[in-house]
Amino acid sequence: xxxxxxxxxxxxxxxxxxxxxxxxxxxxxxxxxxxxxxxxxxxxxxxxxxxxxxxxxxxxxxxxxxxxxxxxxxxxxxxxxxxxxxxxxxxxxxxxxxxxxxxxxxxxxxxxxxxxxxxxxxxxxxxxxxxxxxxxxxxxxxxxxxxxxxxxxxxxxxxx
Amino acid sequence: xxxxxxxxxxxxxxxxxxxxxxxxxxxxxxxxxxxxxxxxxxxxxxxxxxxxxxxxxxxxxxxxxxxxxxxxxxxxxxxxxxxxxxxxxxxxxxxxxx
Numbered sequence: 001x002x003x004x005x006x007x008x009x010x011x012x013x014x015x016x017x018x019x020x021x022x023x024x025x026x027x028x029x030x031x032x033x034x035x036x037x038x039x040x041x042x043x044x045x046x047x048x049x050x051x052x053x054x055x056x057x058x059x060x061x062x063x064x065x066x067x068x069x070x071x072x073x074x075x076x077x078x079x080x081x082x083x084x085x086x087x088x089x090x091x092x093x094x095x096x097x098x099x100x101x102x103x104x105x106x107x108x109x110x111x112x113x114x115x116x117x118x119x120x121x122x123x124x125x126x127x128x129x130x131x132x133x134x135x136x137x138x139x140x141x142x143x144x145x146x147x148x149x150x151x152x153x154x155x156x157x158x159x160x
Numbered sequence: 161x162x163x164x165x166x167x168x169x170x171x172x173x174x175x176x177x178x179x180x181x182x183x184x185x186x187x188x189x190x191x192x193x194x195x196x197x198x199x200x201x202x203x204x205x206x207x208x209x210x211x212x213x214x215x216x217x218x219x220x221x222x223x224x225x226x227x228x229x230x231x232x233x234x235x236x237x238x239x240x241x242x243x244x245x246x247x248x249x250x251x252x253x254x255x256x257x258x
Binding site: 053056057059061062063064071073074075076098099100101113115118119122125126129132133 | 175178182185220223235239
């Protein structure tokens with residue numbers, strides 16, 4: 001059994017993608033950003049702002065084990081409503097490491113963060129960090145076959 | 161007997177939006193547990209040189225210049241948990257040596 005009672009990411013099930021055919025990091029960022037844009041949570045400028053930032057200041061995070069993660073985001077002016085999108089990749093794509101940008105990481109979990117008042121929205125990132133610090137949960141998430149399963153693992157009860 | 165001076169830590173990340181806030185909160189909590197008073201200030205990685213003079217230590221999640229005359233710790237431990245205890249020890253040591 002895995003105890004995830006502490007972990008309640010404020011995510012909507014509609015903002016979760018399980019991708020069996022991700023082409024590359026840009027593809028994942030574009031697909032997640034489009035989802036948030038369709039829901040009116042980010043401006044049309046968000047996607048390119050995220051991608052530009054990712055190229056200059058990458059967001060890949062090396063975790064324990066073989067599954068790694070990335071937390072792409074953009075400046076606050078591109079965000080309308082704070083939210084988070086999650087892509088679970090059946091096959092890894094390469095993101096560069098945040099602290100060592102020359103290093104390639106095989107990423108299977110991408111949390112796209114849309115924040116407009118980060119100091120108030122610190123909970124979102126704290127929850128993401130708690131997920132990433134739980135290797136068994138990372139493993140289970142990366143193997144999830146449905147968005148419902150993902151919500152059961154990490155979702156907030158009242159956000160569906 | 162001497163009153164311990166509040167140590168100042170500059171916390172930097174790519175855009176000073178997300179990760180530096182998370183890092184700053186954890187450093188304040190953990191140093192308080194260790195009996196060290198700290199103040200944190202957040203900035204973008206590119207702003208580090210202009211703020212470095214006013215602080216005792218720089219902690220960054222993204223590459224920053226290391227020749228600013230202040231100790232620099234570059235780490236993702238506050239996000240990934242990997243090596244966190246070790247980094248906290250490094251921070252404590254850097255503040256005590258200051």
